Amino acid sequence: MNPARLVERFGDRASVSESYGDTTIDVAPADWIELLTFVRDDLGYEFFDWLTGVDEPPDAFQVVAHVYNPVASERLLLRTSVPRADPHLPTAVGVYRGANWHERETYEMFGVIFDGHPHLVPLLLPDGFEGHPLRKEFVLAARVAKPWPGAKEPGESGHGAPSRRKTLPPGVPADWGTPDG
Amino acid sequence: MSTSYDEATEGKVYSVNGADWDQVVAGARDTEEERLVVNMGPQHPSTHGVLRLVLTLDGETVTEARGVIGYLHTGIEKNMEYRTWTQGTTFVTRMDYLSPIFNETAYCLGVEKLLGITDRVPERAQAIRVMMMELNRIASHLVAMGTFGMELGATTPFLFGYRDRELVMDLFEYITGLRMNHAYIRPGGVSVDLPAGTVDKVGEFLKEMTKRIKDIRKLLDENPVYVRRTRDVAYLDLTGCMALGITGPILRAAGLPWDLRKSQPYCGYETYEFDVATERTCDVYGRYLVRMREMEESLKIIEQALDRIAGPLKGDPVMIEDKKIGWPAQLALGPDGFGNSPDHIAHIMGTSMEALIHHFKLVTEGFRVPAGQAYASIESPRGELGAHVVSDGGTRPYRVHFREPSFCNLQSFPAMAEGGQVADVIAAVASIDPVMGGVDR
Numbered sequence: 085m086n087p088a089r090l091v092e093r094f095g096d097r098a099s100v101s102e103s104y105g106d107t108t109i110d111v112a113p114a115d116w117i118e119l120l121t122f123v124r125d126d127l128g129y130e131f132f133d134w135l136t137g138v139d140e141p142p143d144a145f146q147v148v149a150h151v152y153n154p155v156a157s158e159r160l161l162l163r164t165s166v167p168r169a170d171p172h173l174p175t176a177v178g179v180y181r182g183a184n185w186h187e188r189e190t191y192e193m194f195g196v197i198f199d200g201h202p203h204l205v206p207l208l209l210p211d212g213f214e215g216h217p218l219r220k221e222f223v224l225a226a227r228v229a230k231p232w233p234g235a236k237e238p239g240e241s242g243h244g245a246p247s248r249r250k251t252l253p254p255g256v257p258a259d260w261g262t263p264d265g
Numbered sequence: 266m267s268t269s270y271d272e273a274t275e276g277k278v279y280s281v282n283g284a285d286w287d288q289v290v291a292g293a294r295d296t297e298e299e300r301l302v303v304n305m306g307p308q309h310p311s312t313h314g315v316l317r318l319v320l321t322l323d324g325e326t327v328t329e330a331r332g333v334i335g336y337l338h339t340g341i342e343k344n345m346e347y348r349t350w351t352q353g354t355t356f357v358t359r360m361d362y363l364s365p366i367f368n369e370t371a372y373c374l375g376v377e378k379l380l381g382i383t384d385r386v387p388e389r390a391q392a393i394r395v396m397m398m399e400l401n402r403i404a405s406h407l408v409a410m411g412t413f414g415m416e417l418g419a420t421t422p423f424l425f426g427y428r429d430r431e432l433v434m435d436l437f438e439y440i441t442g443l444r445m446n447h448a449y450i451r452p453g454g455v456s457v458d459l460p461a462g463t464v465d466k467v468g469e470f471l472k473e474m475t476k477r478i479k480d481i482r483k484l485l486d487e488n489p490v491y492v493r494r495t496r497d498v499a500y501l502d503l504t505g506c507m508a509l510g511i512t513g514p515i516l517r518a519a520g521l522p523w524d525l526r527k528s529q530p531y532c533g534y535e536t537y538e539f540d541v542a543t544e545r546t547c548d549v550y551g552r553y554l555v556r557m558r559e560m561e562e563s564l565k566i567i568e569q570a571l572d573r574i575a576g577p578l579k580g581d582p583v584m585i586e587d588k589k590i591g592w593p594a595q596l597a598l599g600p601d602g603f604g605n606s607p608d609h610i611a612h613i614m615g616t617s618m619e620a621l622i623h624h625f626k627l628v629t630e631g632f633r634v635p636a637g638q639a640y641a642s643i644e645s646p647r648g649e650l651g652a653h654v655v656s657d658g659g660t661r662p663y664r665v666h667f668r669e670p671s672f673c674n675l676q677s678f679p680a681m682a683e684g685g686q687v688a689d690v691i692a693a694v695a696s697i698d699p700v701m702g703g704v705d706r
Contacts (some may be wrong), residue, residue, distance in 0.1 A: 091514060104378045104379065104638075108638075110288065132654075133510055133526040133649070133668060133673075134666075136653065138655055138664045138666075139664070147651065150651075150653070154507070154521065154523060159640075161638075180510070182511075182673065184676060185672065185673075185676050186404075186680065206335075208334060208705055217340060218342065218664075249582060255346070255347035265609070
């Protein structure tokens with residue numbers, strides 16, 4: 085990656101950082117499409133790899149994309165941060181066709197809305213599913229609703245002696261209680 | 266999936282319930298529209314698990330193809346956020362169930378990057394990982410080739426593929442105790458050293474598999490029916506692959522020698538001698554040839570790895586020496602596939618209180634991983650398999666995202682199938698070789 089050309093084009097609007105052998109470029113959501121187009125056309129990162137989100141409560145969702153330059157065999161992480169209160173980001177499908185399913189997955193898992201996406205509907209989750217499972221406030225509740233047949237711990241999912249300390253399944257808040265009370 | 270269902274049923278729908286066929290035909294004659302929407306799956310034997318395809322047909326030609334996925338979504342990425350870093354391996358191994366070793370390795374390489382221990386993982390562990398991955402690649406390609414034959418109407422390749430895959434499964438069972446879902450690769454090394462006799466068994470396997478691959482080539486390479494069903498079918502050129510993010514045999518059949526084992530070596534792949542198979546045909550037959558040659562190259566790599574395991578690396582540790590990270594790796598394999606090391610139990614229960622506390626903390630709480638994000642990717646049988654691992658400094662992953670090659674490659678299915686014949690849709694999907702456990706995660 086040639087940081088000089090990036091600085092020339094974006095100046096202070098992009099910050100470049102290195103961690104664990106990966107180069108990461110951070111920009112504001114408004115510059116997202118400009119950055120993607122720039123790295124594809126001017127820096128040779130033609131190969132779209134993947135796109136996903138990371139929840140950063142209380143303020144933001146990070147959207148991360150990974151692209152390759154197959155000639156130079158280099159890779160880049162591109163990152164932006166959208167506000168949790170109003171998570172909107174322009175779609176990358178116009179720049180990289182392959183972003184289509186990745187954005188749909190990020191949309192259903194985090195609730196980030198990709199403006200201009202050709203078909204922004206849930207991809208993996210069943211019909212009528214409510215909520216965005218990969219948000220941190222989404223409780224992993226399946227074990228509370230349905231006893232686990234493999235329960236071994238005393239007090240877990242209604243097995244064993246009730247006098248023993250009850251253990252909640254991982255990811256369930258302490259005040260939720262177990263199905264048997 | 267309501268939206269796709271609504272779209273699939275727009276226009277006039279002909280239902281034969283309670284009506285004579287003559288009436289249905291007469292009704293269809295009244296309209297100008299000659300579009301036919303066909304639903305394939307999700308429980309169709311040739312859609313590789315629970316994949317649903319919605320095809321719009323004009324005669325025999327596919328005008329629009331759409332894949333509907335999500336039937337096997339298990340929330341692995343969410344679940345991992347509530348378990349320790351080590352427990353994560355038991356989840357990821359279940360994603361793409363035909364290449365469990367690759368899932369584990371990609372995840373562990375990501376965790377090792379964050380821990381900063383990539384260079385400290387013992388060489389013997391790396392050689393074992395390489396050997397296991399290449400064995401797994403052969404098993405996975407055999408299934409790809411076998412199901413492919415069956416979907417085109419030939420049962421012999423299917424029987425050959427599954428019969429020969431058993432040889433690999435037997436080895437896996439002998440080494441890890443399980444046929445699949447091994448959780449064998451762990452952050453810092455592998456869960457247990459190779460049992461006695463492994464080197465001989467793998468040596469016999471190499472001889473036998475060389476013959477078996479020749480048999481399959483004799484059966485299919487020049488088979489006129491097979492060649493006609495696959496050549497110039499489901500064409501996807503390099504430009505299409507680039508825009509859609511396609512990797513693996515599909516990309517290599519389009520002529521680009523892109524293989525992460527060469528372009529960004531991991532686990533010491535730079536020290537092994539092998540070639541990257543490529544074809545320039547961009548079609549289903551090319552992808553088949555690439556897979557066959559990859560199996561032959563895998564045999565070469567296994568042979569080299571085996572020489573190192575039996576030779577210079579004999580007796581070396583298979584787990585990182587750092588006691589804060591490395592789980593006790595001197596397990597004795599019990600009849601149930603897992604077991605404890607009598608020496609280790611004697612040590613923690615009989616001689617050292619600190620060791621007992623330490624073992625308890627490591628097993629129940631897990632180790633801490635420094636805050637940050639890292640991406641590690643490997644070349645799985647289906648293409649680039651990567652793990653984007655984010656830590657907040659705790660004992661559990663903050664977020665793990667998998668770049669699943671099946672997921673990315675399946676996106677290319679409309680590009681391959683649209684404009685082609687309906688019979689070639691099956692060949693197109695089979696040549697992508699999607700594993701729905703990986704697609705849906």
